[in-house]
Amino acid sequence: MQIDILTLFPHMFDGVLSESIIKRAIEKNIVKINIINFRDFSKLNNSQVDDTPYGGGAGMVLMCEPIVDAIESVRDDDSLVILLTPQGKTYNQKMAYDFKNKKHLILVCGHYEGFDERIRSFVDLELSIGDYVLTGGEIPAMAIVDSVVRLLDGTINEESYISDSFTNNLLDYPTYTKPADFRGMKVPDVLLSGDHKKIADYRKEEAYKRTKDRRPDLIKEGE
Numbered sequence: 189m190q191i192d193i194l195t196l197f198p199h200m201f202d203g204v205l206s207e208s209i210i211k212r213a214i215e216k217n218i219v220k221i222n223i224i225n226f227r228d229f230s231k232l233n234n235s236q237v238d239d240t241p242y243g244g245g246a247g248m249v250l251m252c253e254p255i256v257d258a259i260e261s262v263r264d265d266d267s268l269v270i271l272l273t274p275q276g277k278t279y280n281q282k283m284a285y286d287f288k289n290k291k292h293l294i295l296v297c298g299h300y301e302g303f304d305e306r307i308r309s310f311v312d313l314e315l316s317i318g319d320y321v322l323t324g325g326e327i328p329a330m331a332i333v334d335s336v337v338r339l340l341d342g343t344i345n346e347e348s349y350i351s352d353s354f355t356n357n358l359l360d361y362p363t364y365t366k367p368a369d370f371r372g373m374k375v376p377d378v379l380l381s382g383d384h385k386k387i388a389d390y391r392k393e394e395a396y397k398r399t400k401d402r403r404p405d406l407i408k409e410g411e
C-alpha cells in the first residue's frame with residue numbers, strides 16, 4: 189500500500205513514522221508513506237498557501253491552487269483521496285478494514301480556519317475522527333494511518349486484531365497478566381484453568397456483556 193499525506197506541517201509526522209509498529213511496517217515494505225508539503229506547490233512569494241476569507245471573518249483559508257496541485261501530483265486511477273475535516277463522516281473500524289484493501293490513500297490535512305470550499309470537489313471522501321475540533325487534520329491523518337497499517341498483512345499477527353474492539357460490533361473482552369492476585373483483585377479462575385473452550389466462551393460472554401453495558405448502540409447496529 190502507498191499512503192501520501194498532504195500537509196502544511198510535515199514534521200508533525202516524524203514521531204509516528206519512526207516508532208513502533210508503523211516504523212516496522214515501513215521497514216518491511218508493507219507500506220510506503222510519503223509526506224508532501226503544500227508549500228512546495230505555492231506559486232506565491234514566501235511559499236504562501238493561505239489567504240483571508242472573501243466576505244471577511246477570522247483567520248486564514250487554505251487556497252485552492254496549491255492544495256489541488258498537490259493532490260493532482262500524486263493522484264492516479266487507484267487513489268482514494270480523503271479530506272480530514274470535522275464536517276466529514278465519522279471514521280470507524282469498518283472503514284479501516286475497507287481502506288486496508290486500497291492500493292493508494294491520499295490524506296489531505298485541512299488547517300487553520302478552514303479551506304476554500306472548492307477543494308471539496310477534488311476529494312473522494314471527507315472524514316472526521318470525532319465531534320471535537322483539532323487545530324488541523326494532521327492528528328486525524330495519523331489516526332487513520334495507524335488504524336489501517338496495523339491491519340495490513342504482515343504488520344502484526346492477525347490473532348492480535350481479530351478480537352479488537354469494534355470487530356463484529358463488540359468491544360474487546362477483559363485481559364489480565366501476572367500476578368494472579370493484585371491487592372486482592374484476582375484474575376478470574378477460568379483464565380487459569382487451561383480449558384481453551386471454557387476460556388473462549390468466557391471471553392465471548394464478557395465481550396457481549398461489556399458492549400451491552402457501555403456501547404449498546406454497537407449491538408443494535410450489529411443486529
Ligand code: ADE
Nearest residue numbers: 272273316317322324328
Ligand atoms: N480537523 C479538525 N478537527 C478534526 C476532526 N475532528 N476530524 C478530522 N479533521 C479535523
